[in-house]
Amino acid sequence: MPVHNRFFLQGNQIGPHVLMQTGPLLQVEVSIPSTLAQLLTAQNQAIPPPVTGWALIDTGATRSCVDSKVIASLGVKPIGVAVTGTAGGPVQQYRYPARFRFPGEGLEIEFSSVIGVNLAGQSIGGRDIIVLLGRDVLSRCVLIYNGPGGFFTLAF
Amino acid sequence: MLEKELKYFEDHKEELLKHYENQFVLIKDDQLIGAFTTEAEAYAAGIKKFGNQPFLIKRVTRDEEIVYFPALTLGLLNARS
Numbered sequence: 001m002p003v004h005n006r007f008f009l010q011g012n013q014i015g016p017h018v019l020m021q022t023g024p025l026l027q028v029e030v031s032i033p034s035t036l037a038q039l040l041t042a043q044n045q046a047i048p049p050p051v052t053g054w055a056l057i058d059t060g061a062t063r064s065c066v067d068s069k070v071i072a073s074l075g076v077k078p079i080g081v082a083v084t085g086t087a088g089g090p091v092q093q094y095r096y097p098a099r100f101r102f103p104g105e106g107l108e109i110e111f112s113s114v115i116g117v118n119l120a121g122q123s124i125g126g127r128d129i130i131v132l133l134g135r136d137v138l139s140r141c142v143l144i145y146n147g148p149g150g151f152f153t154l155a156f
Numbered sequence: 157m158l159e160k161e162l163k164y165f166e167d168h169k170e171e172l173l174k175h176y177e178n179q180f181v182l183i184k185d186d187q188l189i190g191a192f193t194t195e196a197e198a199y200a201a202g203i204k205k206f207g208n209q210p211f212l213i214k215r216v217t218r219d220e221e222i223v224y225f226p227a228l229t230l231g232l233l234n235a236r237s
Contacts, residue, residue, distance in 0.1 A: 085222050
C-alpha cells in the first residue's frame with residue numbers, strides 16, 4: 001500500500017498552522033471519463049485538456065463532488081441526479097462521470113459518478129478548490145491527520 | 157436535463173423494482189435501454205449507443221440515497237447547483 005505524506009510548510013519549516021488554515025489539500029486534475037475519451041478518439045475529435053486545481057479532503061462529505069462548471073467545461077453530460085441534504089431542505093444536483101488524477105500522489109481515480117456542485121470562488125490561500133474528496137474515496141484509503149506535526153498521511 | 161428520463165423512472169418504479177432491484181438501469185427519453193450490474197457498464201453502453209448525449213443511469217432502489225455535505229449544509233461552501 002503506497003503511503004504519501006503531505007507536509008505543509010511555513011517558509012522552510014513545517015507549519016501546523018498552515019495545515020489548520022488550509023485543511024488537507026491535494027493538487028488535482030479533472031478529466032473526462034476514459035470511456036468518453038475513447039469515443040472522442042474514435043471519432044477523431046479532440047480530447048479536452050484536464051482542468052487543474054485543488055481537492056479538499058472532506059471527511060464530512062458522504063460522496064465526492066466536483067465543481068459543476070469545471071465538469072461542464074469538459075463537455076461531460078450528466079447521467080443522473082443526487083439528492084443532497086441542505087439547511088434549506090433536499091436539493092437535487094446532477095451526477096457526472098469523471099476522472100481525477102492526483103499528480104503529487106501518483107493516484108488516479110475513475111468515478112462512475114461524482115456530484116456536481118457550485119464551488120466557484122472557493123479558494124483557500126489562493127488555491128482554487130474544484131473537488132471535495134468524500135468518504136466514497138476514503139472508504140478505500142487510510143487517512144491520518146497529524147495536526148501537531150503539520151502533515152497528513154494518505155495510504156491507498 | 158433528464159426530466160423525461162426521471163419521470164419515466166418514477167412512473168415505472170414498481171415494475172423496475174420487481175425485475176431489476178439493485179441494478180443500474182439506463183434510460184433515454186421515455187425508453188428503458190437496459191439493466192447493468194455496475195454504473196460504469198451502464199455508462200459504457202450509453203456512450204456506445206447515444207454518444208456524448210445526456211441519458212439517465214439510476215440504481216433501482218426503493219429508497220433514495222441522500223448525500224450529505226456538512227460544509228454545504230452549514231453554508232461554508234456554496235450549495236447552489
